[in-house]
Amino acid sequence: MSARLPEPSAEALAHSRRLAGHVAAEIAARGPVPFSRFMELLLYAPGLGYYSAGSRKFGAEGDFVTAPELGPAFAHGLAHCLASAMAGDGDWDLLEAGGGSGALAADLLQALAARDALPRRYRLLEISADLRERQRGRIAARCPQWLDRVDWLDQPPRSPWRGAVVANEVIDALPATRFALRDDGLYEQFVGGGPERFEWLEQPASPALAAQIRKRLGDDLDALPRPYRSEIHLSLQPWLAALTGSLQQGLALFVDYGYPRPVYYSPERLDGTLVCHYRHHAHGDPLHLPGLQDITAFVDFTAVAEAALACGLDVAGYTSQAQFLLGNDIQGYLASLDALPFATRLNRVGAVKTLMLPGEMGERFQVMALSRRLDAARLHGFDADLRYQLQPR
Numbered sequence: 001m002s003a004r005l006p007e008p009s010a011e012a013l014a015h016s017r018r019l020a021g022h023v024a025a026e027i028a029a030r031g032p033v034p035f036s037r038f039m040e041l042l043l044y045a046p047g048l049g050y051y052s053a054g055s056r057k058f059g060a061e062g063d064f065v066t067a068p069e070l071g072p073a074f075a076h077g078l079a080h081c082l083a084s085a086m087a088g089d090g091d092w093d094l095l096e097a098g099g100g101s102g103a104l105a106a107d108l109l110q111a112l113a114a115r116d117a118l119p120r121r122y123r124l125l126e127i128s129a130d131l132r133e134r135q136r137g138r139i140a141a142r143c144p145q146w147l148d149r150v151d152w153l154d155q156p157p158r159s160p161w162r163g164a165v166v167a168n169e170v171i172d173a174l175p176a177t178r179f180a181l182r183d184d185g186l187y188e189q190f191v192g193g194g195p196e197r198f199e200w201l202e203q204p205a206s207p208a209l210a211a212q213i214r215k216r217l218g219d220d221l222d223a224l225p226r227p228y229r230s231e232i233h234l235s236l237q238p239w240l241a242a243l244t245g246s247l248q249q250g251l252a253l254f255v256d257y258g259y260p261r262p263v264y265y266s267p268e269r270l271d272g273t274l275v276c277h278y279r280h281h282a283h284g285d286p287l288h289l290p291g292l293q294d295i296t297a298f299v300d301f302t303a304v305a306e307a308a309l310a311c312g313l314d315v316a317g318y319t320s321q322a323q324f325l326l327g328n329d330i331q332g333y334l335a336s337l338d339a340l341p342f343a344t345r346l347n348r349v350g351a352v353k354t355l356m357l358p359g360e361m362g363e364r365f366q367v368m369a370l371s372r373r374l375d376a377a378r379l380h381g382f383d384a385d386l387r388y389q390l391q392p393r
Contacts, residue, residue, distance in 0.1 A: 004281070004283075005278055005279065005281050005283070005288075005289075006278070006279045006281070008289065008292055012292055015048070015053065015291060015292070016289055016290050016291050016292050017195065018048060018291075019041075019042065019045060019048040019049065019290045019291035020194055020195035020196075020198075020290045020291075021194075021195045022041070022045055022048055023038065023041050023042070023045075023194055023195070023198075023290060024193075024194030024195035026041070027191070027192055027193070027194055031192070032190035032191060032192035032201045032203075033190060033191055033192075034177065034188060034189075034190055034191075035176070035177065035178040035188075035189045035190060035191055035286075036175040036176060036177045036178070036234070036235075037175070038190075038191040038198075038286075039175045039176060039286065039295050040175040042286070042290050042291055042295060043173060043175070043294075043295060044127070045291075048291060049291060050291050050292070050293065050294060050295070051127075051128050051131070051173070052127070052128050052130075053130065053291065065280075066100060066103075066168060066169050067168060067169075067255070067321075067355055067361060067365070068100065068101075068103040068104035068107060068168065069100075069101065069103055070351035070354055070355065071347070071348050071351040072107045072110070072111065072333075072348075073325070073330065073333055073348065073351055073352050073355055074104070074107070074168075074325075074355060075104055075107030075108045075110075075111045076107075076111050076328075076329065076330070076332075076333045077324060077325040077328035077329065077330055077333070077381070078104075078108060078111075078166060078253065078328070079108055079111030079112045079114075079115060079117070080111075080115070080328040080329045080380060080381075081253065081324075081328045081379070081380050081381050082094070082108075082112065082117070082164050082166075082251070082253075083112060083115040083117035084378050084379070084380050085164065085250075085251045085374065085378045085379055085380075086117065086119075086163065086164060086250070086251075087117065087378065091119075091120040092119050092120060092162055092163035092164065092250065093119050093120055093121045093122075093123060093157075093161050093162070093163035093164075094108070094112075094119040094121070094122050094123065094163055094164050094165075094166065095123045095125060095153075095156070095157065095163065095164070095165045095166070095243075096108075096122070096123070096124050096125065096165075096166045096167070097125045097165065097166070097167040097170050097243060098125065098126065098167060098168070098169070098170040098173070099124040099125070099126050099131065099135045100131070100135075100168075100169075101131070101134055101135065101138060102124075102131075102134055102135030102136070102137070102138030102139055103138060104166070104168060105122060105124060105135060105138070105139055105150070106138050106139050106141075106142035106143055107142075108122075108166070109122060109139070109143050109146045109149075110142070110143055113143075113146070118146065118149070119149070119163060119164075120149070120163075121149055121150075121151055122146070122149050122150045122151070123150075123151045123152075123153055123157070124150065124151070124152050124153065125153045125155070125156060125243075126152055126153070127154060132152050135152075136150075136152075155242075156242050156243050156244075156245070156246065157246050158246055159246060160246050160248045161246055161247060161248065162247070162248050162249040162250050163247070163250045164250050164251045164252065164253065165243060165244060165247065165250075165251070165252035165253065166252075166253050166255075167243075167252070167253070167254050167255070167256075168255045168256070169255065169256055169257075170254070170256070171233070171236070171254060171256050171258075171299045171304065172256050172257060172258070172296040172297060172298060172299055173294070173295075173296055174233050174235055174236065174239060175233075175235060176231040176232065176233050176274070176297040177209065177231065177232050177233070177234050178229065178230075178231055178272070178274070179205060179209065179213060179229070179230060179231070179232060180202055180227060180228070180229045181221070181224055181226055181227065181228040181229070182226055182227050183226050185204065185205070186204070186205040186209070186210050186213060187202040187203060187204055187205055188202065188203055188204075188205045188206070188209055189201070189202055189229070190202065190203055191287065198287040198290070199287070200287070209234075212232060212234060213232060216232060216261070216265075216300075216303065217261075217265055220262075220265060223267070224265070224267055225267055225270065227270075228267075228270055229270070229271050229272045230264075230265060230269065230271075230272035230273070231272050231273060231274060231297040231298075232300075232303075233297070233299075233300065233303060236303055236304065236307045237306075237307040237310055237311065240304070240307045240308065240311050240313075241307075241310075241311045244311060244313060244370070244372070245311070247372055248372070248373070249372055249373040249374060250371070250372060250373075250374060251316070251369060251370070251371050251374055251379070252313070252369070252370040252371070253367065253368075253369055254299075254304065254367070254368045254370070255321060255365060255366070255367050256298075256299045256365065256366065257298055257299065257364050257365050257366070258273075258298045258299030258300060258301050258366055259298060259299075259300070259301065259366075260300075260301050260302050260386075260389040260390045260391075261300050261301075261302035261303065261390070262302075262389075263389075264298065264300045264301075264302070265300075271284070272297070273297050273298035274286060274295070274296070274297050275295075275296050275297070275298070276288070276293045276294060276295050276296075277293060277294040277296070278292060278293035278294075299366075301318065301366055301368055301390060302390045302391075304368055305318070305368070305387075305390050308370045312372065313370040313371065313372050314370065314371045314372065314374075314376075315368070315369075315370060315387060315390075316369040316370060316371040316374070316376050316379055316382070317367070317368070317369035317376075317379055317381070317382030317385065317387070318366065318367070318368045318369070318382070318385070318386050318387045318389070318390060319366070319367055319381065319382050319383075319384050319385065319386050320362060320363050320365070320366060320367070320384070320386070321355065321356070321361055321362055321363075321364075321365035321366065321367055322355070322356040322357075322358070322361075322362030322363060323381070323382075323383070323384035324367040324381040324382070325352075325355060325356055325381070326356075326381075326384075327380050327381035327382065327383050327384075328380050328381040330352065330356070333352070334349065334352060337349065366386075367381070367382075369382060
């Protein structure tokens with residue numbers, strides 16, 4: 001597998017070795033670590049993890065391209081939805097979880113201003129100091145007049161507030177527990193070894209983990225083939241509770257690649273949904289190049305809905321990204337491109353195709369709206385309502 005990937009620089013390899021040594025030290029002290037802990041360390045270890053260190057991650061020079069990096073079309077659709085949902089209620093705040101390069105913040109501020117719907121505060125929940133600086137620079141370059149509205153947070157707000165949460169490609173990066181179903185029962189996957197070479201190990205699933213998997217899959221668990229591997233996000237509900245607990249009234253929009261549960265745990269998906277991204281190459285080996293690649297697991301949107309209900313939120317809508325954008329003035333955005341130079345117009349039309357075509361992001365990415373004390377009639381983009389798909393078999 002590694003022979004097909006681009007070779008990292010000597011500096012990048014040295015960084016990877018430092019992180020591998022950090023992880024190996026924990027393994028030496030504790031024994032093999034659950035994959036969820038391994039994923040957490042590789043992504044978020046202070047100063048060393050993929051999202052905590054300084055390597056470029058987003059866009060053509062990074063490892064992957066997100067919807068905001070393609071241009072302003074994605075923010076145009078989000079702004080249309082948010083402006084309608086928040087209209088007429090006075091001051092509101094916008095909290096973006098995981099702000100990436102700052103492209104979405106800059107585009108959203110501009111798109112909301114064009115609708116006379118700027119939030120009182122734009123809050124970026126970002127733990128990476130490096131990404132904070134990139135976000136600040138992006139906003140200062142694109143819309144400096146609104147930089148004084150922007151705050152950076154280390155943790156979700158604790159004081160009551162009203163407004164909206166936006167999280168694009170955030171849930172997929174939550175540490176996932178990896179499990180294996182074999183003829184003799186359920187196992188949890190661990191990682192041992194290091195620092196030169198990490199290795200997969202398995203231990204019988206604890207009663208607590210086995211109960212969680214059985215709760216999620218029900219009788220479908222017994223019908224799955226053996227061997228079968230997949231993921232479960234056990235931190236999802238506490239994470240969502242922390243993110244939205246102080247939201248007194250408003251909306252939370254989650255955009256990510258994923259499936260409803262019956263599709264997520266389909267018999268054909270024998271090796272789960274784990275995907276790594278390195279220099280625009282996708283592969284399935286999370287033990288390779290520690291700290292230099294993104295590690296993600298697709299989202300079980302049924303689990304998001306269940307977590308929402310447990311947190312006192314309503315599942316106000318669930319649809320594909322393409323349908324969401326169709327319901328949020330993407331036609332108006334395309335019409336606005338007529339005034340642009342031909343090359344720019346061509347590039348932005350191509351970006352819209354990437355966002356909406358079924359073979360690109362249009363169907364693979366899903367949008368879920370969670371609300372609290374919000375009139376559902378204000379919510380645009382969910383006419384193609386797929387909430388019925390969230391039901392277990």
